[in-house]
């Protein structure tokens with residue numbers, strides 16, 4: 164089966180065909196840099212990191228561009244609060260962004276355009292929109308006339324009429340922007356300079372760009388007129404991506420992107436985790452309290468990328484347990500005596516095929532993870548037998564191949580285990596009686612098919628340096 168992806172634009176899962184054979188141009192709407200990144204951003208970044216890695220794995224050459232929005236009211240507000248400048252705030256949080264992403268092992272993009280570095284492209288686009296009759300100046304601002312674009316709403320499936328009806332009560336007629344607009348849904352392409360705010364020269368006077376036009380200009384400057392994949396969180400479908408389409412497509416006469424793919428939100432008690440709402444946990448907070456970056460990756464990839472996920476401490480704890488299982492599998496080869504990993508090593512193709520088959524179905528990463536866990540659990544079982552009986556049950560050459568397969572496929576999803584972390588700290592070990600009691604609890608959990616709890620107990624014991632060996636006559640154990 165070849166890759167098929169769900170396209171927000173057509174609301175269908177479609178075969179993936181690129182504009183240029185073998186090449187993918189991909190743009191991700193990145194962060195507005197006025198604060199530290201939170202777990203919601205981590206989800207978006209991990210999902211697109213893995214989509215990119217997977218496309219490379221199946222043979223595409225991917226050009227991945229991700230922007231920074233470094234002009235925005237929120238950045239200006241923060242600068243005011245801190246008595247500093249917009250540049251100082253954005254530089255600080257861009258630096259923090261790179262630190263966080265390095266800790267999460269996110270591959271760097273090929274290019275990171277910034278709004279403030281794209282001023283020519285932005286102004287050129289606005290000028291072209293004006294020349295074609297899609298934009299009009301109003302008192303130093305410039306607005307996009309949504310009524311001019313009959314396809315407006317095609318991405319989000321919203322109709323202007325419905326929006327109008329819904330919004331009529333909420334419109335603030337005293338708002339100066341409202342008074343300048345010909346239609347309440349027209350949006351700003353350029354905003355006249357306000358006193359003491361950063362501003363750029365333009366044919367419409369001093370000012371700064373609106374948010375949506377930045378991305379249209381950055382896509383065009385960095386990747387061209389039609390790209391293959393445009394991504395971002397599903398909170399951006401309307402109005403941001405709708406407006407990007409409206410701006411770009413009337414100027415170029417071409418589709419802006421073949422596939423619009425959106426990640427679901429990380430939520431907290433059912434509400435979007437968001438900087439503006441203040442209900443977030445930053446990536447650095449989460450990692451500084453000892454969460455393994457690979458557990459964060461697992462937390463993200465265990466969910467289908469389009470569905471919302473709830474952040475809870477329990478969910479992170481359970482992802483941490485699962486990571487320990489995977490980690491054990493990834494370290495298996497070193498226990499067999501290998502000192503390094505050779506990426507050219509032979510692999511077990513049947514697993515590779517199953518892995519691809521799962522993920523080719525609209526980037527079904529949870530399906531891909533199942534294959535990894537199958538391999539990791541097999542290797543763990545063999546490791547226990549090896550420790551206990553001095554040799555493995557399966558031919559070591561076959562096992563080595565399984566291990567190599569696991570390392571390579573896990574790498575496609577960005578998972579890496581470091582050899583140094585191989586032996587967890589065995590500090591507070593348990594007495595024999597305590598171990599027996601835990602084993603009993605685990606058996607009871609298994610009886611009622613609560614395998615998650617059974618695995619949790621096994622992993623917890625493993626952390627304390629105790630290995631369990633399951634056999635037909637019960638569970639034996641030894642200290643490592």
Ligand SMILES: Nc1ncnc2c1ncn2[C@@H]1O[C@H](COP(=O)(O)OP(=O)(O)OP(=O)(O)O)[C@@H](O)[C@H]1O
Pocket residue numbers: 192193194195196202203204206207237394395396397398399426427428429430435436437438439440
């Ligand atoms: N809770 C979340 N879950 C998943 N993705 C998110 C979440 N919040 C933001 N994103 C995605 O991260 C990228 C950067 O978002 P942005 O900088 O606008 O953050 P934000 O937290 O939504 O900001 P704000 O709270 O000010 O709206 C976007 O692609 C956005 O869709």
Ligand SMILES: [Zn+2]
Pocket residue numbers: 192193378403
């Ligand atoms: Zn964007």
